[in-house]
Amino acid sequence: AQSVAQPEDQVNVAEGNPLTVKCTYSVSGNPYLFWYVQYPNRGLQFLLKYITGDNLVKGSYGFEAEFNKSQTSFHLKKPSALVSDSALYFCATMKIKAAGNKLTFGGGTRVLVKP
Amino acid sequence: EAGVAQSPRYKIIEKRQSVAFWCNPISGHATLYWYQQILGQGPKLLIQFQNNGVVDDSQLPKDRFSAERLKGVDSTLKIQPAKLEDSAVYLCASSFSSGGGPGELFFGEGSRLTVL
Numbered sequence: 001a002q003s004v005a006q007p008e009d010q011v012n013v014a015e016g017n018p019l020t021v022k023c024t025y026s027v028s029g030n031p032y033l034f035w036y037v038q039y040p041n042r043g044l045q046f047l048l049k050y051i052t053g054d055n056l057v058k059g060s061y062g063f064e065a066e067f068n069k070s071q072t073s074f075h076l077k078k079p080s081a082l083v084s085d086s087a088l089y090f091c092a093t094m095k096i097k098a099a100g101n102k103l104t105f106g107g108g109t110r111v112l113v114k115p
Numbered sequence: 116e117a118g119v120a121q122s123p124r125y126k127i128i129e130k131r132q133s134v135a136f137w138c139n140p141i142s143g144h145a146t147l148y149w150y151q152q153i154l155g156q157g158p159k160l161l162i163q164f165q166n167n168g169v170v171d172d173s174q175l176p177k178d179r180f181s182a183e184r185l186k187g188v189d190s191t192l193k194i195q196p197a198k199l200e201d202s203a204v205y206l207c208a209s210s211f212s213s214g215g216g217p218g219e220l221f222f223g224e225g226s227r228l229t230v231l
Contacts, residue, residue: 032217034219036222041224041227042224042225043119043206043222043223043224043225044158044206044208044220044222045222046219046220046221049217049219051217090157090158094217096217097170099165099170100145100146100163100164100165100170100171100210101146101210101217101218102160102163102171103148103160103208103220104160105157105158105159106157107156107157108155108156108157
């Protein structure tokens, strides 16, 4: 079965400091990995995805993620966090099926950026 | 481009009552998903449609939940009768990819259900 794990329920960081949100995966075959963000009372917004190629993936709002095959990790990073980055972040893995792809989410990590 | 539309945004019902949620996906998206997001948890897939056919409903509690996607466009998710544990946000998502590659899902803003 495809799964991802987010070991931290919450991450606190001061504004201007680097932000890292951790994710590890367990998949058979090639991993297709995603990050989504959810602001209060809103749906999920796509940030970035890893399909193949360069291990460093750049996404929206200055976020990037590093794919590490040996550690089965796909950590989300931002060099300098903003207060507006405070939100719920979800890592996800996608299984490719002929009848339609399936996206499975981790439990989420709440990020709180303090001024 | 219009996003995924959902209604109602909020619904409060008594247990054992019924409720229905509606979703209109992005135009041209063949795949439609309904996820359940309980407070403090990640979204869990309930049902997945490819056009108007069901491709995955393995986690749908079929004794009380039902969903349909008539004409391969709009979809409705119904709960009857509702239980307290059904309190959650119901997220609809759509995707253009029909298995040809890992395209991202686009989500609506969700329908928040409170069962009293």
